Amino acid sequence: MKKSCLVILMAACGIGSAQAQSSVTLYGIIDEAIRFDTHANRNGDHLFTMGSGGELSGSRWGLQGTEDLGGGYKAIFQLEAGFTPNTGVSQQSTPNGTARLFGRTAMVGLVSPFGTVTMGRQYTLVHEMGYTHDIYAFSNYTGTTGFQGAGLTGGGRLDNTVRYTSPVLYGFTLRGAYTFGQVAGNVHQNSSPAVSLTYEQGSLSVGAAYQIINNIGGLTPANTAYGSTYFGITIPDSAQKVFTVGATYVIGNAKLYGSYIYSHVYPADYRNDSFSAAVAYYIRPDIVLDLPVYVDFVHHSSQSGTRITGGPTIDYLFSKRTDVYVGVDYNHLTGAWTTLAGLPNSNQPFFGSNSVFEATIGLRHRF
Numbered sequence: 001m002k003k004s005c006l007v008i009l010m011a012a013c014g015i016g017s018a019q020a021q022s023s024v025t026l027y028g029i030i031d032e033a034i035r036f037d038t039h040a041n042r043n044g045d046h047l048f049t050m051g052s053g054g055e056l057s058g059s060r061w062g063l064q065g066t067e068d069l070g071g072g073y074k075a076i077f078q079l080e081a082g083f084t085p086n087t088g089v090s091q092q093s094t095p096n097g098t099a100r101l102f103g104r105t106a107m108v109g110l111v112s113p114f115g116t117v118t119m120g121r122q123y124t125l126v127h128e129m130g131y132t133h134d135i136y137a138f139s140n141y142t143g144t145t146g147f148q149g150a151g152l153t154g155g156g157r158l159d160n161t162v163r164y165t166s167p168v169l170y171g172f173t174l175r176g177a178y179t180f181g182q183v184a185g186n187v188h189q190n191s192s193p194a195v196s197l198t199y200e201q202g203s204l205s206v207g208a209a210y211q212i213i214n215n216i217g218g219l220t221p222a223n224t225a226y227g228s229t230y231f232g233i234t235i236p237d238s239a240q241k242v243f244t245v246g247a248t249y250v251i252g253n254a255k256l257y258g259s260y261i262y263s264h265v266y267p268a269d270y271r272n273d274s275f276s277a278a279v280a281y282y283i284r285p286d287i288v289l290d291l292p293v294y295v296d297f298v299h300h301s302s303q304s305g306t307r308i309t310g311g312p313t314i315d316y317l318f319s320k321r322t323d324v325y326v327g328v329d330y331n332h333l334t335g336a337w338t339t340l341a342g343l344p345n346s347n348q349p350f351f352g353s354n355s356v357f358e359a360t361i362g363l364r365h366r367f
Contacts, residue, residue: 021068026367028061031140032085033325033362039353050086054362055141056315056325059085060104066111074111076118080104092157095227104157116165125163125177125194126242126261127156129209132198133246133259135278135292141313141329158192158213159225171201181214181225190215190225203250213240217268231340232347235268253282257292271299288315290327298336305335311358321366331356 031054040047053059062080069075079102082091092103102121109118131138163177174197181190196209216226217235229235246259257278264271278292294309311329318324333341333354341350350356 022066024063024065026061026063028059029057029364029366030059030085031055031057031362031364032059033360036359038357039351039355042351044351044353051140052084052091053086053140054364055327055360056136056139056313056362057364058091058104058139059083062102062105072113075108076111076116077108078105080106095225113167115167117162118165119162121157121159122161122163122177124156124158124192124211124213125175125196125209126211126244129196129198129207129246130244130259130261132205132207133244133248133257134276135257135280135290141327161192168200171199173198173200175209177211179213188214204247205249206247208243208245210243211241213242216240216265229345229347230265230268230270232345233340233343234345235265235270238265238268240265255280269300273297273299286317288317289313290315296337298340300336300340303336303339305333305337305339307334307337308332313360322364324361324363326359326361328357328359330358 032050033054035049035051035055037047037049038044040049060080060082062078064078064080065076067075081100081102082104083089084091090099090101090103093099105121105123107118107120107122109116127138158179160180160182161177162180163175166174175195177192177194179190179192181187183189192211192213194209194211196207198205198207200206213226215237217230217238240263242261242263244259244261246257248258249256257276257280259274259276261272261274263274274294274296276292276294278290281289281291283289290313292310294307296307298305298307309329309331311327313325313327315323315325331350333350338350338354340346341348342352
């Protein structure tokens with residue numbers, strides 16, 4: 001009897017030890033909203049819709065975990081799936097429409113005193129840098145009613161990616177990434193090299209990133225790794241070069257945001273120079289006022305145009321996990337942007353109008 005009790009006790013201690021060395025966390029965000037749009041079709045009709053979810057966050061659920069391997073080494077993983085809350089449909093499908101189980105992130109990695117290496121489906125470095133300096137972190141607000149830097153900047157995750165993140169040295173962090181094209185005999189096709197550098201000190205965060213994404217576009221989505229369109233418009237096989245630089249700064253009850261993104265899709269010949277500035281101001285600890293302005297200059301076929309977006313959002317925090325928000329925004333287009341948004345299949349449709357007004361009320365919960 002004593003031996004049996006000892007065996008049980010030793011087993012229990014072993015289980016407890018294993019649990020102490022590793023952990024797995026289930027997490028997620030559900031953001032849902034009702035939105036009012038003007039100019040929702042070519043007749044200029046208004047629309048009340050729940051769209052593809054809330055405005056402030058992409059809805060998701062995920063698992064992430066770590067295992068302490070000793071000696072300053074850890075194994076890590078993350079699996080994250082996106083979904084549309086009003087329908088339950090999975091998001092982030094492949095270019096030919098095949099559903100993904102973990103379309104947002106699927107990676108495994110190793111943390112060491114010399115840095116972190118991760119492998120799998122991961123965010124591009126330019127997207128990650130861009131959303132760090134965007135008040136809405138490239139959420140549905142900026143994806144549907146505001147700034148998007150075109151191509152992969154606004155939805156930037158790539159399969160088959162290996163990434164290195166350096167240890168923090170004097171406030172600086174260096175990152176490098178490479179996406180394997182996985183085409184026999186051609187290491188260039190579908191590949192994507194990238195590098196970024198950030199500096200953080202106290203209330204200040206500054207960073208820049210540069211990335212090349214080869215072989216976006218193509219007339220048949222099933223034959224391309226990254227989709228065949230620019231804002232929904234079919235383009236020939238092209239490469240995209242993206243550079244971004246931005247900063248955030250906390251002062252008192254306010255956080256300031258500023259960003260510039262350069263994107264060039266060639267030979268499809270679309271170039272964007274996009275600027276954003278914003279302030280998030282805590283009126284009181286449970287009420288936040290967001291004030292963004294986005295300006296995007298597009299250049300195509302010797303034509304140019306602008307897209308200007310702005311409008312406030314007020315966010316009321318019931319708790320650290322649940323909040324409700326209301327907001328309005330206004331888009332105004334000129335020149336080539338009006339043409340682009342008026343083309344059939346544009347995923348930023350204005351249906352021939354050069355302006356859209358929207359109002360939103362939403363509820364968000366984190367778990």
